Amino acid sequence: MAIIPTRLKHFLHEYRALMILGSAALFAELAYAILNLSAMPMYVDKGLHEFSHYGLIFGTFLATEAVSRPAMGALGDRIGRKPLMVAAPAITAITSYITILVGGPLVVPILVGLRALDGLGSSALWMNAFASIGDIVGEKHRSAAMSVLNVTYMGGMALGFLIGGAADDYFGTLHASFYVASGLFVMAFLVMLIFFPAGKHHHAGIHAEQLTEEMHELAAVAEPTARVQNKLEKKLRGFGKWLAGIADSFRQVPDMVVMAIVTFLGMGMLTPIVKLYGFDHLGLTETQFGLAVAPIAAGMGIFAVPLGHLGDRFGKTTAVCWGLLGSSIAMWILALFRSLYLAAGAGVLIGLGFTVAFPAWNALVISSTDPRRRGEVLGAVGFAQGIAAMAGTLIGPHIYTSDALSFPKLGIINYNVPFWISAILLSAGTVICFTWVCNRRAVGVAGEHITFFQRRVVIAGAALGLLILCGWIGWRYTMPLPPDRVAWAWVQQLARGKIDKAMNYSVREAPGWNGEQEARKWSTTFRDWVYHRQASYVVHPPEYQGIDNATARVRFNFPSGRPAQSETVLVCRPNHRGDWKVCGVRQE
CATH class of the missing domain: 1.20.1250.20 (MFS general substrate transporter like domains)
Known part of the structure; x- marks a missing residue:
C-alpha cells in the first residue's frame, strides 16, 4: 500500500x-x-x-x-x-x-x-x-x-x-x-x-x-x-545580431x-x-x-x-x-x-x-x-x-x-x-x-x-x-437562386438604398403588389433599422407552400435591449422552374 x-x-x-x-x-x-x-x-x-x-x-x-x-x-x-x-x-x-x-x-x-x-x-x-x-x-x-x-x-x-x-x-x-x-x-x-x-x-x-x-x-x-x-554601439550590434538571429530562425524551419x-x-x-x-x-x-x-x-x-x-x-x-x-x-x-x-x-x-x-x-x-x-x-x-x-x-x-x-x-x-x-x-x-x-x-x-x-x-x-x-460550383450556377437567398439579396440591396438592384430580385407587378413602390417603402424602413439603429438581420431557411411559392422570415436584431422585429418575405416563381422573385411582404 x-x-x-x-x-x-x-x-x-x-x-x-x-x-x-x-x-x-x-x-x-x-x-x-x-x-x-x-x-x-x-x-x-x-x-x-x-x-x-x-x-x-x-x-x-x-x-x-x-x-x-x-x-x-x-x-x-x-x-x-x-x-x-x-x-x-x-x-x-x-x-x-x-x-x-x-x-x-x-x-x-x-x-x-x-x-x-x-x-x-x-x-x-x-x-x-x-x-x-x-x-x-x-x-x-x-x-x-x-x-x-x-x-x-x-x-x-x-x-x-x-x-x-x-x-x-x-x-x-x-x-x-x-x-x-x-x-x-x-x-x-x-x-x-x-x-x-x-x-x-x-x-x-x-x-x-x-x-x-x-x-x-x-x-x-x-x-x-x-x-x-560604447553602450550605444553594443546595443546596435546586439539589435543587428537579433535581426540576423530571427532570419536564421526562419531558415531553420521554413x-x-x-x-x-x-x-x-x-x-x-x-x-x-x-x-x-x-x-x-x-x-x-x-x-x-x-x-x-x-x-x-x-x-x-x-x-x-x-x-x-x-x-x-x-x-x-x-x-x-x-x-x-x-x-x-x-x-x-x-x-x-x-x-x-x-x-x-x-x-x-x-x-x-x-x-x-x-x-x-x-x-x-x-x-x-x-x-x-x-x-x-x-x-x-x-x-x-x-x-x-x-x-x-x-x-x-x-x-x-x-x-x-x-x-x-x-x-x-x-x-x-x-x-x-x-x-x-x-x-x-x-x-x-x-x-x-x-x-x-x-x-x-x-x-x-x-x-x-x-x-x-x-x-x-x-x-x-x-x-x-x-x-x-458550375452546377449551382445553372440552378435558380434559392428563395431565402433571394429574400436576403432583396433586403440587402434595399438596406443599402439601391432600389434598381433590388428590383432584380422582385416581380414588378402581382396581385396586391407593386414592386417598385414597395421597394421604396421598405428601403426607407430597412435603412433606418440597419444604419441608424445598428440592427443586424438574419434570413431563416425557407418554408415551401407548393412548388412555386415559399416564405422566408427575416429577423432584425437591435442593440440596447430593443425587441427583435421580424418580417416574412413572400417569394414565388412567375414561370414554372424559373427564377424565384419577391412578390410580397407579410408583417408579423
Missing part, C-alpha cells in the same frame, strides 16, 4: 513545475479568451457602436504579440522565464479594468493602446510558457507536456465564451465579463508569483560567460562619453513558418466574428452561444493528454499532419452546412484536431533547434503565426460586413464567406504538411509512422475534392 503514495509523491515532485505552469496558464488563457473573444467584440459593437474599427483594435493586439514574440523568447532565454510570466497577467489585469472606463472621441486610439499592452503581456507569457516545457520536461514526454498547455489554451478559448457570456447575461451588462477577466488575470499572477520555481531554467548558465565579459568591458571604460558611445502563416490566416479570420455570427445570425444569446461552444472544451479536456501522447508514440510530424487534416474536414462542414448541431460537432472535431497537432507542432519546432535558441526559434514561428492571425483579423470583419465577396448562387453570403476562406486555407496547410513538412521532418526519421502511401492518398483526395468543388 505504501507504493501508491511513493509513486504519487515522485510524480508530484517531478511534474510540480508543470502543474503550476498549467494552472496559471489556464487562468490566464481563460481570461484572455473572455477579454478578446467574448467581451471585446460585443462591447465594441453593441456598447460603443465602433465595430468598423474592431479589426484595428484586435489586430493591434495580435500584431504587438507577434512582433514581440521573438524578443520575449530571447529575453526569457537571457534573464529567465518567471519574471516575464509574472508580469504578463499583472499588466492585462489592469488594462481589462481600464477598458470599460474609457470613452469619448478618443476611445478607439485608447483601446488600441491598451490592446498593444495586452499583446506584449500575451507574448511574454506564452512564449516563455511553451519554452519552459523544454526546460522542465525531458524529450521523451515533451509532446504530452505540451498538451497540458495546449488544453489550457484551447479549453480557455472555448470556455471563455460561456463564462463571459453568462456573466453578461446574469448581471445584464456588457461590463461584467471585463471584471471576470481581470479577476482571472490576478489569479494567474498570484499562482506564478507564489508557486512557480524562482530559479532560472537550466540553460541560463549559457549566458553567464557572455554576461561576465560584458561586465568587464563596461568596467574598463573610463570616460563617461566613451562609455555611452516549412513550419509557411504552414503557420497559411493555417493561422484561416483561423484568424474567424476569431473576431464567430460570436457575432452566433448572436446576430443564429439568434443565440451570449449564454446559449457559450453552451454551444462548450462541447469543444469538454472534448479537449477529456482527450487532451491521451491525444497529446500521440505525437510521442507515432511521431510529431505524423500527429501534426493528421490533426490538421481532421480540422480542415471539420471546417468544410461549417462552411457547407447551416445546422447548429453539425456546427457543434465540427467545433469539437476542430478542437480535437488542434489538440493533436498543436503540442506536436511546438515539440517538433523545439526538437529541430539548438537548446540555446529554443525560445528564439519558437518565437520566430510564433511571430509568423501572429502576423498571419493579425492579417486574418483585419480581413475577417471587413468580409463579414461587406457583400463584395458574396455569391448568392452558391448560397455563400457575406457572413459565411470567412468560413469558406478558412476551410480553403486549412486545406492548403494540410497539403503543405503532407508534402513539404513530411519531406523535411518525416522521411527517414525514426519514430514517424506516416507512410508514403498515406501521403499519396491524402494528396489525391485533396485534388479530387478540388475537382468536385469546381463541378459543384
Whole structure:
C-alpha cells in the first residue's frame, strides 16, 4: 500500500513545475479568451457602436504579440522565464479594468493602446510558457507536456465564451465579463508569483560567460562619453545580431513558418466574428452561444493528454499532419452546412484536431533547434503565426460586413464567406504538411509512422475534392437562386438604398403588389433599422407552400435591449422552374 503514495509523491515532485505552469496558464488563457473573444467584440459593437474599427483594435493586439514574440523568447532565454510570466497577467489585469472606463472621441486610439499592452503581456507569457516545457520536461514526454498547455489554451478559448457570456447575461451588462477577466488575470499572477520555481531554467548558465565579459568591458571604460558611445554601439550590434538571429530562425524551419502563416490566416479570420455570427445570425444569446461552444472544451479536456501522447508514440510530424487534416474536414462542414448541431460537432472535431497537432507542432519546432535558441526559434514561428492571425483579423470583419465577396448562387453570403476562406486555407496547410513538412521532418526519421502511401492518398483526395468543388460550383450556377437567398439579396440591396438592384430580385407587378413602390417603402424602413439603429438581420431557411411559392422570415436584431422585429418575405416563381422573385411582404 505504501507504493501508491511513493509513486504519487515522485510524480508530484517531478511534474510540480508543470502543474503550476498549467494552472496559471489556464487562468490566464481563460481570461484572455473572455477579454478578446467574448467581451471585446460585443462591447465594441453593441456598447460603443465602433465595430468598423474592431479589426484595428484586435489586430493591434495580435500584431504587438507577434512582433514581440521573438524578443520575449530571447529575453526569457537571457534573464529567465518567471519574471516575464509574472508580469504578463499583472499588466492585462489592469488594462481589462481600464477598458470599460474609457470613452469619448478618443476611445478607439485608447483601446488600441491598451490592446498593444495586452499583446506584449500575451507574448511574454506564452512564449516563455511553451519554452519552459523544454526546460522542465525531458524529450521523451515533451509532446504530452505540451498538451497540458495546449488544453489550457484551447479549453480557455472555448470556455471563455460561456463564462463571459453568462456573466453578461446574469448581471445584464456588457461590463461584467471585463471584471471576470481581470479577476482571472490576478489569479494567474498570484499562482506564478507564489508557486512557480524562482530559479532560472537550466540553460541560463549559457549566458553567464557572455554576461561576465560584458561586465568587464563596461568596467574598463573610463570616460563617461566613451562609455555611452560604447553602450550605444553594443546595443546596435546586439539589435543587428537579433535581426540576423530571427532570419536564421526562419531558415531553420521554413516549412513550419509557411504552414503557420497559411493555417493561422484561416483561423484568424474567424476569431473576431464567430460570436457575432452566433448572436446576430443564429439568434443565440451570449449564454446559449457559450453552451454551444462548450462541447469543444469538454472534448479537449477529456482527450487532451491521451491525444497529446500521440505525437510521442507515432511521431510529431505524423500527429501534426493528421490533426490538421481532421480540422480542415471539420471546417468544410461549417462552411457547407447551416445546422447548429453539425456546427457543434465540427467545433469539437476542430478542437480535437488542434489538440493533436498543436503540442506536436511546438515539440517538433523545439526538437529541430539548438537548446540555446529554443525560445528564439519558437518565437520566430510564433511571430509568423501572429502576423498571419493579425492579417486574418483585419480581413475577417471587413468580409463579414461587406457583400463584395458574396455569391448568392452558391448560397455563400457575406457572413459565411470567412468560413469558406478558412476551410480553403486549412486545406492548403494540410497539403503543405503532407508534402513539404513530411519531406523535411518525416522521411527517414525514426519514430514517424506516416507512410508514403498515406501521403499519396491524402494528396489525391485533396485534388479530387478540388475537382468536385469546381463541378459543384458550375452546377449551382445553372440552378435558380434559392428563395431565402433571394429574400436576403432583396433586403440587402434595399438596406443599402439601391432600389434598381433590388428590383432584380422582385416581380414588378402581382396581385396586391407593386414592386417598385414597395421597394421604396421598405428601403426607407430597412435603412433606418440597419444604419441608424445598428440592427443586424438574419434570413431563416425557407418554408415551401407548393412548388412555386415559399416564405422566408427575416429577423432584425437591435442593440440596447430593443425587441427583435421580424418580417416574412413572400417569394414565388412567375414561370414554372424559373427564377424565384419577391412578390410580397407579410408583417408579423
